Amino acid sequence: xxxxxxxxxxxxxxxxxxxxxxxxxxxxxxxxxxxxxxxxxxxxxxxxxxxxxxxxxxxxxxxxxxxxxxxxxxxxxxxxxxxxxxxxxxxxxxxxxxxxxxxxxxxxxxxxxxxxxxxxxxxxxxxxxxxxxxxxxxxxxxxxxxxxxxxxxxxxxxxxxxxxxxxxxxxxxxxxxxxxxxxxxxxxxxxxxxxxxxxxxxxxxxxx
Numbered sequence: 328x329x330x331x332x333x334x335x336x337x338x339x340x341x342x343x344x345x346x347x348x349x350x351x352x353x354x355x356x357x358x359x360x361x362x363x364x365x366x367x368x369x370x371x372x373x374x375x376x377x378x379x380x381x382x383x384x385x386x387x388x389x390x391x392x393x394x395x396x397x398x399x400x401x402x403x404x405x406x407x408x409x410x411x412x413x414x415x416x417x418x419x420x421x422x423x424x425x426x427x428x429x430x431x432x433x434x435x436x437x438x439x440x441x442x443x444x445x446x447x448x449x450x451x452x453x454x455x456x457x458x459x460x461x462x463x464x465x466x467x468x469x470x471x472x473x474x475x476x477x478x479x480x481x482x483x484x485x486x487x488x489x490x491x492x493x494x495x496x497x498x499x500x501x502x503x504x505x506x507x508x509x510x511x512x513x514x515x516x517x518x519x520x521x522x523x524x525x526x527x528x529x530x531x532x533x534x535x
Contacts, residue, residue, distance in 0.1 A: 356404050359477050364399075364408060366391045370475065374398065374504075377470060386520050388511050397503045400478035400496050408477075411503035418505030419458075421514070425521045426457040429530075460498030462532040464488065466525060467497040476500050501525070 357364040364370070371394040378387045388394055392409070401410040456462075467473050478496045485491035505525075509517035 357408075359403070359479075362477075364404065364477060366395050371395055371398065373475060374472060381524065382519075385516060386508050386512070386524075388507055390511070393507055393511070397507050398472070398475050398477060398500060400476060400499065402479040402481070402492075402496070403477040411499060411506075414503035414506035414510075415499040416502075416506070417509055418502030418507075418517075421505055421509060421517055422458045422502065422521055422525070425518050425526070426454060426529075429522065429526055430454050430457070456533040457526075457529045459533075460494045461489070462529050463498035463501040463525075464494040465532065466528050467501050469528070472500060473497055 362369060371391060374394055374397070375388070375391075378384070388397075396409045397411050397414060399408055399410045401412050403410065464473075467476075473493075476496060478492075480491050480493075482491065488494045505517055505521060508520050
């Protein structure tokens, strides 16, 4: 006589002290430094106000879910919530393009300049350095965005922004902001944001 064996696996969620092998309560990893993840004024209010008050609201983003996504890194909550990776890719390409335009548009007396534009500087250390994560992180900190970002350190014991991943995370947040402005208002407005709000600080960082 043949017998059929059925295997079953039980999963139990335990609240309280961590138990190895147990499933965590989702509310635990959806919280960061006392802040609950979600569309709340405490999470997105500061960024929203910054965009509404800069250049008379030209860069404002009405989509609250998009604002929260800008501030969410893929390291948070195991990447289960919408994060800013693809937005930052869009922002990076725009920043890279505008950095090149900014550099070649500077007056040049080089004999190799074409119509006053020095294309020889493309690919130079200056061009490559504009928009590095450290400078973008500085912008995020000056605008007080750093306390808003949902992310998780790869090593909680690391304090240096460069080695802990903080500079990279904040840099990608700023790039995601550029990408979101582009999606909301188009390339022209996103480019203007880069040139007026970001570029002065980025150039200062690489030339001082």
